[in-house]
Amino acid sequence: MGKTLFDKIWDAHVVSSKEGFPDMLYIDTHFIHEVTSPQAFDGLRKRGIPVFRPKQTVATADHNVPTINQHLPIKEELSRYQVDMLTKNCKEFGVELYGLGHPFQGIVHVIGPELGITLPGKTIVCGDSHTSTHGAFGTIAFGIGTSQVEQVLATQCLLQSRPKRMKIEVNGKLKKGVTAKDIILYIISKISAAGGTGYFVEYAGDTIRSLSMEGRMTICNMSIEMGARGGLIAPDETTLNYIKGREFAPKGEAWNKALAYWKTLYSDEDAIFDKVLKFDAADIEPMITYGTNPGMGIGITQKIPAIANIVPNEQLSYKKALDYMGLEENTLLMDKPIDYVFIGSCTNSRIEDLRQVAEFVKGKQKANNVTVWIVPGSKQVQQQAIREGLDKIFEAAGFALREPGCSACLGMNEDKIPAGKYCVSTSNRNFEGRQGPNSRTFLASPLTAAAAAVTGRVTDVRELLAEPELV
């Protein structure tokens, strides 16, 4: 019987397997950042042991960092201490750090792929749930807790039970104004924020194949928002073209050897999945969320569902979510005035996202009632945007291109949405208070966010797109 892509990679990484025990899984690459690693390094110190394979861990500072004046010391004391601690730990344990000021610094899930560290067939973990992003390259990549960060630092292995496998197929041509972000928000709205729990997802179908690597990363990134541990996409020409020539990608003979392996990375035709879901791209319109989990999403022209249509034992939580958001059941979200637009996060802060926003806002002006933050995913994305003149386009439109970091996705630094304010955000979570205490988040694509920035309200971007070819 054939194997799924997931099982091929998993099986190639099992160091030992014993009945009743989790598998001992070998981890090829471990990314760390300042927030979930200090207690793990502390654990190593208490045990008196080193990092087992320091060359297989890469660190960056992203969650806490300011997104303006990064050349100055971090003002906020606790953030500065945590970032300093990362620097100290990396030095002491011999781990490569792309910290503030380094040309490779950025959001951990943006820099891994752009540096060619993320490669097909690898196992990758990080103390961050959006590690699923790297699955876009045909890798098994997932988020772990700090105890597990310590485990991987100490042993380069992880005790892990094999999850179930799900295949999600999307086929057909995407409509005007519909992007990868809309696909994944649509899928989550259909299967709920818990619909993927216990599974590892493989995304397939011709719509997925037609996406760029950036789009695929957006899809895999949000796998965790349906509860799935991770998501992956079989590598193809698009993947190889993206990887080739990147800083740490294999070169010469090593490239040929890698290529031979990568060509075996697909699910066999007779492979069996525990669950298969199919969606039609033609059914998807630009999406937006109205509630306080990513499953609470609707097409931009649709109404917020009536409470009576929610299963009885979840109606209270549903009502609580609408109250928090200051919204009414059975109403349109369209035309709702907004206060902030955040374009950034490991979901949508890559150069393609910024290009798309720039192309849309070129010659347009930001609405007066809106504050717009554009936060590039990495130093390299920022530099590329400047080289392409995108910063000038943003400036002319009244937007600000900031410096890289996680920023308003989780409001650990100063970039917080004030209480009660509405933000159209390209990030991944609309949880209560996620972007700042009592902030209210509408998740959407970069295009929909850009449209809201220009009109000052929730907008159907299709009405502002002149050419169907734009997307």
Next chain:
Amino acid sequence: MATKTFQYIQSSIVPLSVENIDTDQIIPARFLKATTRDGFGDNLFRDWRYDANNQPKVDFVLNDPTYSGKILVAGKNFGCGSSREHAAWAISDAGFDVVVSSFFADIFKGNALNNGLLPVQVSDTFLKSIFDEVYKNPKTELEVDLEKQTITILATGQQEKFEINAYKKACLINGYDDIDYILSQKEQIEVFEKARN
């Protein structure tokens, strides 16, 4: 290194009948700046527990003296979202030994188990029975027996078996540590690495 153990508990409970409680609610990101594992309990459910002026919200269950105990009972899909282990640390630090729900997010479940905090997954109907009983009588007690893998509502005698990985069960009961276990097989890791190169 020995870790926190768990075998058995009988306790009253703190009910939180909300679905999809994410780890940002359990411990908001702005409180993740500590570099040790201690003290997160003070900020457990921070924004549900305190208003903008840091005054306790009287209608939130953790501020209601009617309910107390070492078992937190919550609606389905508990612990979804961020992988922050601080969520498990905060619950543990606030004095809970067990969390009961009808469904747990994967990463939270693993984090809890790695910190001696037992996640007990029950059926939707059993969860409803717990909520019904505790709202009738706030002193309602649950018994959780890890060895037998049972959870019981003492007042009614209703009981369910719960699942747990045999290895993780042994770790919790005996305080075994994952890293010690893996390091005991270090040679195998090195053999694996050589075979791949």
